[in-house]
Amino acid sequence: MRVYLLLIWTWTRAAARYPASFTLMTIGGCVAAGLDVAVIWIIFHNTTTLGGFDLPEVMFLYGSAGLSFSVADLLFGNADRISQHIKAGTFDGMLIRPVGTFVQVAADRFTPHRAGRALQAAVVLAVALARLDVPATRAWMIPVMVVSGIVISTSIWALGGAAQFLLTDAPEVANAFTYGGATLTQYPLSVYGADLVRGVTYVLPLAFVNWQPGLFVLDRDDPLGLPYWLRFLSPAAAAALALVAVYAWRSGVRRYRSTGS
């Protein structure tokens, strides 16, 4: 972890050497994030409740899920570049270093421009909490659910990355490669699937991790009537998924076959 932080710091400094593009990207990120909030605001201007939840409650759910997702995306989102590293052969260079490959891929060419989204989510969450007045007996769940969400998003990216190792082995991929076929068919998941994976990453924590503990924090009944204890399951779910992800990533790396030159 320390190495990871030092690595992203070095990349940030390197990126800051081109101040124009650095500022533009950061501003761009903030503007996009601001628009998101505006959309919520507009929806609520016309309706006062959404599925039985009022504005601060929805902001709470949105903010905590958004924070989990965007922090994971900021820190580890680069992991979905693994297929580029496999293709370009730069993954060889990572394997000769005494640091985990996931950390290296995640830190590679890190830029903090995605921090805007995390900041925005944090602001939404803070505003919601200020209005909700959650007692400490329930508020302890908030950091737990955010951290669990980060772990789950990261695990899903790691799983997606691990799949890339297998996909480079898949027969149709090998064919496209050897017959010089269209590059699009070469790495299907990386080309078409990235958005899908991101979608799942967003939905899954929201549905299973953010939603259930969120109900606990808000002290609400489950509209779907699921058992009460599900609300405390998110850390266990996160830990289990993380274990699966670590295992998948390792076996992916073991299957890595480098390039033929």
Place this chain on the structure above:
Amino acid sequence: MIDADRIGRSFRVRGRAVHAVRDLSFHVGAGEFVGCLGPNGAGKSTTIKMLTGILAPTSGRVTVAGLDPSRRRTAVAREIGVVFGQRTTLWWDLPLRDSFQLVRLLYKVDRVRFRERLDEMTDRLGLGDFLGTPVRQLSLGQRMRGDITAALLHDPSVLVLDEPTIGLDIVSKSEVRAFLRELNTERGTTVLLTTHDLGDIERLCRRVMLIDHGRLAFDGTVEELRATVPGEASIEDVVAHLYLRSPAPRTPPPRPGEDPPIATA
């Protein structure tokens, strides 16, 4: 230092197995300087990748400094420096200096030792003029010096180089060679390199291994290699001769001692 025990590696290509390396055994002792020859596609790079933990062998076992690279990859990485002549392990977008900083972080080299080592290497390899240049803008020779420096910043006990002199001009080549020789004699670093340049072999290596069709076809000193062909043949002729009479991929491996031209050190 390096122990390969009947290592093999095959790849599945369109449903068929390609045996890049088969049944390769050798030992490299501490402080040795070994050159590895072999025709294109012989399996040299694949062997290097198995030593460095990039590829896991599909059969056999290899250890570097007593550690198995496919199981203890990060521990091996601390012991070994790796240079790929064909492809840089530095970061395209970063100036050489920043690339070295990243290497420092990855190997956890302390600041003072790093400075000393970098200053020394800058001096020896003449990096001073292009430390601030992004790697993508470096010439091949400059980049190679950068890669060699990066591989040595953590002061490894073994240095493995895959075609380190490829594409270098005569002057660069002899500078790189002089540097590697000094590294081996002064610091006692074990060096294993692959090359197609017989000048590297003649000027640097006390021992030569010849890999062919993924097998060890010769292992011995340069003199012994020359002696495999009677008469006053040049080293080029000897190697060409060995490449040409190389066995077809499917013949059984020649056993040491049975085949007269094969000498073992």
